[in-house]
Amino acid sequence: MGESVDQMLRQVEQAKELGADLVEIRLDYIKNFSPRQDLETLIKRSPLPTLVTFRPKWEGGEYEGDENKRQEALILAMELGADYIDVELKVANDFYSSIQGKKPEKVKIIVSSHNYENTPSAEEIGNLVATIQATGADIVKVATTALDITDNASIFQVLARSQVPMIGLLMGEKGLISRVLSAKYGSYVTFGTLDAGEVSAPGQPTVTDLLELYNFRQIGADTKVHGVIGNPIGHSKSPHLYNAAFKANNFNGIYLPLLVDSVANFINTYNSPDWVGYSYTIPHKEAGFKCCDEIDPNALAIGAISCMIRNPIDGKLKGYNVDYLGAIAAIEEGLRGLGLNGSSNGSGSPLAGRLFVVMGAGGAGKALAYGGKQKGARVVVANRSFDKAKILADKVGGEAITLAELANFHPEDGMVLANTTSVGMKPRTDQTAIPKEALKNYCLVFDAIYTPKWTRLLTEAQESGAAVVFGTEMFLNQAFVQVEKFSGIPANKQLIRDTLARNT
Secondary structure (H helix, E strand, C coil): CCCCCCHHHHHHHHHHHHHCCCCCEEEHHHHCCCCCHHHHHHHHHCCCCCCEEEHHHHHCEEECCCCHHHHHHHHHHHCCCEEEEEEHHHHHHHHHHCCCCCCCCCCCEEEEEEECCCCCCCHHHHHHHHHHHHHHEEEEEEEEEEECCCHHHHHHHHHHHHHHHHHHEEEEEEHHHHCCCHHHHHHCCCCCECCCCCCCCCCEEHHHHHHHHHCHHCCCCCCEEEEEEEEECCCCCHHHHHHHHHHHHCCCCEEEEECCCCCCHHEEEEECCEEEEEEEECCCCHHHHHHEECCCCHHHHHHHCCCEECCCCCEEEEECCHHHHHHHHHHHHHCCCCCCCCCCCCCCCCCCCCEEEEEECCCCHHHHHHHHHCCEEEEEEEEECHHHHHHHHCCCCCCCEEEEEEEEHCCCEEEEEECCCCCCCCCCCCCCCCHHHHHHEEEEEECCCCCCCCHHHHHHHHHHCCEEEEEHHHHHHHHHHHHHHCCCCCCCCHHHHHHHHHHC
C-alpha cells in the first residue's frame, strides 16, 4: 500500500521477514503510476510471489482514472510475470474478452466481488460463487461486510463445500474470525497487514498476529474453536494467553476474540462439534448462563457463568463460573500479605468476618459476592440500580446500597473493596466509581479490570494507603483453570504469566 515503488519494495521485504507467503501489490495506491516501469520493478524485484490488484473507487479502491488503462495495466502485470491478478466481477467478462484466452500459464486470475453493505445468505453467496466461476476465474473471491458475528457462518458454509479454489472473508471487526479461520474452512489465502494502522480492508489482522498470536500455520480442518465472548472485546488479552498455552501443549485449538451482540444467536449459529469452548466477559456472563444446557452447582448458585464447554459426546453446553475462584484467591493472598489471617493459626480465610464491599451486581459482581459469602465475609453490594443490588444482597445474606452512597459509606475501618463494574476500563481510563476520599476506609482494593493494569481506582487506592490487587491476578487464575478445562491438559502457569507480562 505504499505511495511509491521504493516504499512498496521496502514493505514487500518487510512482509517476507514477517513470514508472508505472498504479497498483494495495490497499484491504486501508487502516486504518479508509470505502468511498465513500475510493474517491471515491483514484479522482478519482489522476493515473494505477487498478487497485483488495481482497485477502482467503485469497488472500494483508490483508482479513479480510465477503465481501459486500468485493465491494460493488469494485462501488462500478467505479461511481466505476476503470479496472480485480481479482476472485479463487474468487468470480468470484458477483461476475459480483451485477452482472448491469451494468458501466461503461471498466472492465475482471481475474480472478486466486494460487498461493503452486508453479508448475504449462504444460498445467495453460493449463487454469486457460481456466477464468478462462470466468468472463467481460476480463483473465486467473495468479500462481504460483517454486521453481526453470525454473518461469518454464511461464508464458512460456502467455503466448506466449494468445489473451486475460493477466497472467502468478511470485513469489519466482527469479520475477524473469517480471516483467522480461513485455514480451517479452506480459503485459498487470507490477508494480513504489515502494521495495525495500515489496512487495505476493514478488520484486517496483522501478519504478526496471524502467525504468532493465532498460530495460523497450525490451523486445519480439525482445529477446535474457542474464544472469549464479550462486547467490547478488542482490549482482551485472553487470546494471547490461551493460544500460547494451546501451542505449548500441542493442543489443536484456536482461541479468538468474539465480538458478540446476542449470545443466543451466536450459540445457535455456531453449533457444530468443533466450536467447543468459550470464556465469558462483560456484558454477557448472565446471557451465557441462560444458553447453557447444564450448569455447574457453583455457577447455578451465582446465577452467571464465566466459562462454557461443549460435551463432545452429546453436544450439550455446560456452564461454569471460575471468576470467584480467581478473584477471591487473589484477594486472600493480598490480605495475607498485610499480615491479616483468618484464624490464630492462619488456616482460615482472611476474608472471614470482614466487611466486603462489591461494586457491581452483574455476572462478575455475583461471583465475587458469592465467593465472599463462601469465605465468611459480611457482604455489601453497591450498584447503580438499588433494586439489582438488593436482589444480589438478599441472595448472599448481605446489605445493598447504591454506588452513589459509597462516598459516605464508613461503618468501620479496614474494609475490603472489589470493583466488578467496567468503570475505568479502556478507553475511559479517567473514570472511577468511588471518590478518592472514601478509599481511606479500606485496607485493600481489588479491581477486576486489567486493561489498564493500573486503573484510576487502584492508583488512588494506593495513594490513600490501601493495598491493591490487580485484575490480572484474577485473570491469570481464571486462565489456569480454563486452559485445562478446554484442552484437558494442565496449564503451564509460568508460561501464561510470562505471556501476560509481555502483553500488558
